[in-house]
Amino acid sequence: MKPVFPIALLLALSFPAAAQQLSPSNPFAQPSTLPYHAPPFDRIHSSDYAPALDAGLQEQRADIQRIANDPAAPSFANTLVAMERAGPLLRRTIYAFYAVSGANTDDTLQRLREAFATKYAASRNALYLDPKLFARVRTLYQQRGRLKLDAQSKRLLEYTYQKFILSGANLSESDKATFARLNEEEAQLSARFSNLLVNATKAGSFIISRPEDLEGLSDGEKATYAAAAKARGMEGKWLISLRNTTQQPALGSLRRLPSAGCCV
Structure with missing residues (x-):
């Protein structure tokens, strides 16, 4: 019989302990100053994405851990709003990456898309399968009738709670581990299929x-x-x-x- 490890341990092993340092010269190191924060594509090279994505994943994970371990009682501001703002580096990098890799790809981006897929799936598992974070979201969901939220905020709370449920937050530890593994496998296979499709179209x-x-x-x-x-x-x-x-x-x-x- 295979041993069952707590999902928190399995997810922790997916991320290095030390934070990835992104070079200040990387175009994604700072928010874009262009209108609507459009990416500065004239300064971005294919080699810039990998370090920015890795650093972004670690920044997001650190942000999420701070939210999950916050000793203050959960509130809409310190949980839902904080989650929406978590990982700004990853957010601005990943939007540009998927836009370019889908419309103007090259060998470097294709290799990265397949390699990054598993890392990104592990990051999402770490978020949605975190029991402490889910407990905060569930508490707010159970209190939603007393929080006096406007319609938009209430919808965000309901959507986030449902997203946790659909992403396996209520599963047992063994089922969470299986679910996480399948998520990563599916992500890698999907990225590989996309690359095969691009190559077949070129051929x-x-x-x-x-x-x-x-x-x-x-x-x-x-x-x-x-x-x-x-x-x-x-x-x-x-x-x-x-x-x-x-x-x-x-x-x-x-x-x-x-x-x-x-x-x-």
């Missing part, structure tokens, strides 16, 4: 070698496809990527079918 692109085969396309489309081919080391040709598996907009404009054997 399904096709090349046009003769200018006359471009008849029907606009100058802008031709330039886009030429740039895509150049980025793949095929300068002087045109690369048309798959949009999805059944519909290719470019084929509706081309006046002649691409030559046989053009697929890559």
Whole structure:
């Protein structure tokens, strides 16, 4: 029979004891000064995400532990509001990371997406399976009728409580450990599938070698496809990527079918 370890111990082992120090030169080290706190993409490189995400996870975990271990009685401000504000570094980094890795990925981001998936799942497990934190949220939920919250705050409390329940907060210790393991496994497999899908889409692109085969396309489309081919080391040709598996907009404009054997 396998030993059952308390979920708190299993989650603690997922995070280093020492806080990760993020270089001040990292674009995510400080909040963006751009309108609406938009990420400064002109200064961000693919190599900047990994250290910022790791530091952000540790910052968030430290924030959550402070909330869970707060000796003061739980209140909306010291629990719900504090949770909403926890981990600002992770929040500003992860939004940019998933936006870029989903729209303009590269090999570095693809590897990171798969590696980070398990870490992020462990972080969410640490939050939603923390018995002390859940006890504070549950106390507020049970008192919600007496807290005199406005509609928005009441909805946040109800949503947060439900999120804890759906995330396994009421499970036994052994079931929590199993649930946490499955969460991490599912996260890693999902990220791996996303990467495989991206790679398969790239592999399904096709090349046009003769200018006359471009008849029907606009100058802008031709330039886009030429740039895509150049980025793949095929300068002087045109690369048309798959949009999805059944519909290719470019084929509706081309006046002649691409030559046989053009697929890559």
